Amino acid sequence: MYFNQWKQHRRWVFYASLGLFLFSLTQPAFYIDRADYDAWSSPTGLLLMGWLGIMAGDSACLAWLANPLLILGGVSLFKFDKFAPIFGILALAVGLSFLGQEQIISSEAPTYSKITEIKLGYWLWITSMAAFAAGSTYLLLIKPKDTREDNFV
DSSP, X not given: OOHHHHHHXXXXXXXXXXXXXHHHTTSOOEEESSTTTTTTOOHHHHHHHHHHHHHTTOGXXXXXXXXXXXXXXXXXXXXXXXXXXXXXXXXXXXXXXXXXXXXEEOSSSXXXXXXXXXXXXXXXXXXXXXXXXXXXXXXXXXXXXXXXXXXXX
8 A cells, every 4th residue: 555545544534533523513412311301412512511520520421531532543643643543442442431321410519310311422422433443543554664755656
């Protein structure tokens, strides 16, 4: 494989993962056991405010840390490609940790609500991390040995 083809595949992995991530922001992530069952599952709100749950000590919000890991993976894909699969796999593992949670903080008090259903937004978010982890691992395995661009026609 030529280095330029490899670089193109690297962009495809990045854009596919980013596209899935952005699409996940358009769908509800989960429902809780309250009358406003989807009030706390706005993906954009979760992205922007999820770190506050960590500050309150909510273990369900620890899954939010997958976002910075995914960002580090995206940066490393273009700068330090050997580390990209590590960040992708860590992001996926941290994101999947949400499945083991039964409740989540649902007010500033803080009060907790039971998580009743995982929705499409969460699964798209997980798929974006899985695509990144798999794609970056594949890229590392097929990377040309000599990556000097002047050696390729």
